[in-house]
Every structure is written in structure tokens, then in C-alpha cells.
Amino acid sequence: MNSFIQGFTVSGGLILAIGAQNAHVLKMGLTRQHVLPTVLICAISDALLIGLGIGGMGALLDQWPQAVRLATWAGAAFLFWYSLSSLRAAFTRRSLQTAGDTPRTSLRAAVLMILAFTYLNPHTYLDTVVLIGSIGAHLANGERLIFWLGCITASATWFTLLGFGAHKLSPLFAKPQSWRVLDALVGVGMGALAFNLVH
Numbered sequence: 092m093n094s095f096i097q098g099f100t101v102s103g104g105l106i107l108a109i110g111a112q113n114a115h116v117l118k119m120g121l122t123r124q125h126v127l128p129t130v131l132i133c134a135i136s137d138a139l140l141i142g143l144g145i146g147g148m149g150a151l152l153d154q155w156p157q158a159v160r161l162a163t164w165a166g167a168a169f170l171f172w173y174s175l176s177s178l179r180a181a182f183t184r185r186s187l188q189t190a191g192d193t194p195r196t197s198l199r200a201a202v203l204m205i206l207a208f209t210y211l212n213p214h215t216y217l218d219t220v221v222l223i224g225s226i227g228a229h230l231a232n233g234e235r236l237i238f239w240l241g242c243i244t245a246s247a248t249w250f251t252l253l254g255f256g257a258h259k260l261s262p263l264f265a266k267p268q269s270w271r272v273l274d275a276l277v278g279v280g281m282g283a284l285a286f287n288l289v290h
Contacts, residue, residue: 094234098241101226102141105218106249112208112215114277116250120257125201130254132202136209137219137246138239144224145235167289177278181271 106113112133119129196204209215227238 094230094237095241095244098223098227098238099245100241101223102137102242103245103249105223106137106246110214110280111212112205113253114280115205115208116253117257118273118277119201119205120254121260123258124196125198126254126257128198128202129205130250132205133209133250134243134247136215138243140215140219141223141227141242141246142239144220144222145227145239146224147228164289167286171282174278174280174282177274178282181274181278 116129116133120126223242227235227242230238
């Protein structure tokens, strides 16, 4: 298989799963708040972490389980907090919050949130650094760059479509009930992720 296609397929298959990061990008896209910096941070972070994995960082993490354990507990705590926030929003949201009437999030807060979703989630490292990195690391030197380019193309394409395409779902979220359902699903999902991380 062509290394570019292999990288695109592997990265695309992993990134399509709706997790904490994807759910946050979707919500930012729906409310049209700081979509470009959110998408850029996600894509650049994937490029960096996958590159580190292909360069051998995955093997290093295997030799330092304490770092993985620390990241796991920090990630679980963050996901649990976000789960509670989403569930509270699901039960207290009384009116529609779209781009026009959603409380505005500052750029600083938006950047800190997406950085937390990216770097405090141990699954990020398992998927990008360890799993994808281990696949790319076994390729010949000349093929690694092509594989990496395939991976980051899939990542950048997905986050761009998710962030900037979310507004297409606006008619669905014109109903307050849709927001409540989304908040509830995100809350339950994040809580489940937090629980699974520490068990």
C-alpha cells in the first residue's frame, strides 16, 4: 500500500471516533466561536505528536510508564469536570444558544480549552504517538515522511470539515431540545471516558 494512503487511512480511522476533542470542535463550530484557531491547534498538534511518534517517542513512553500514569489521572480529572459541566448545561439550558446568543468565549479561554482537550487526554498520546508512531517507525526512512504527510492530511481534513461544516447542522440545533440532547450525550460520554481511563 502507498505510504501516503496508509497514513491517511490509519489516521482517518482513528480520528473519526467522537471523543472529547471532536465533541468540543463540533460545539465551537455550531456556535461559530474561534473555529479557525481551534482547528489549527488540533491539526498542528496531531502533526507534532504523530511526528514525535514516528521519530521514536512512542518507544520512549513505553519505557516511562509513570508519565503515562500521570497523564491518565490528569486527563480523567479534566474529562470528569467537563462531564459535570455538560450535564449541568443539559438540565439548565432554557433557551436556544446559537452563534448569535451564546455567551461569548474569549480567544484565550478557547485556546486553553482545546489545548486541554488535546494534551490532557491520554488517548491522544496512545493514538498518535504510540499507535500511529509505531506503524510509521517501522517504515523505511524514505517512506516515513510520506506516511506522516498522509496522516496529517487526514487530520487537517477532518478537523476542517468538523469545525467549519458544523454550521450545516444549525437547523437541527435551532431547537433547544437538540442542545440539551447534545450536552447530555457529551456529558455521559466524557464521564464514561474518565471512568475508563482509571479502571
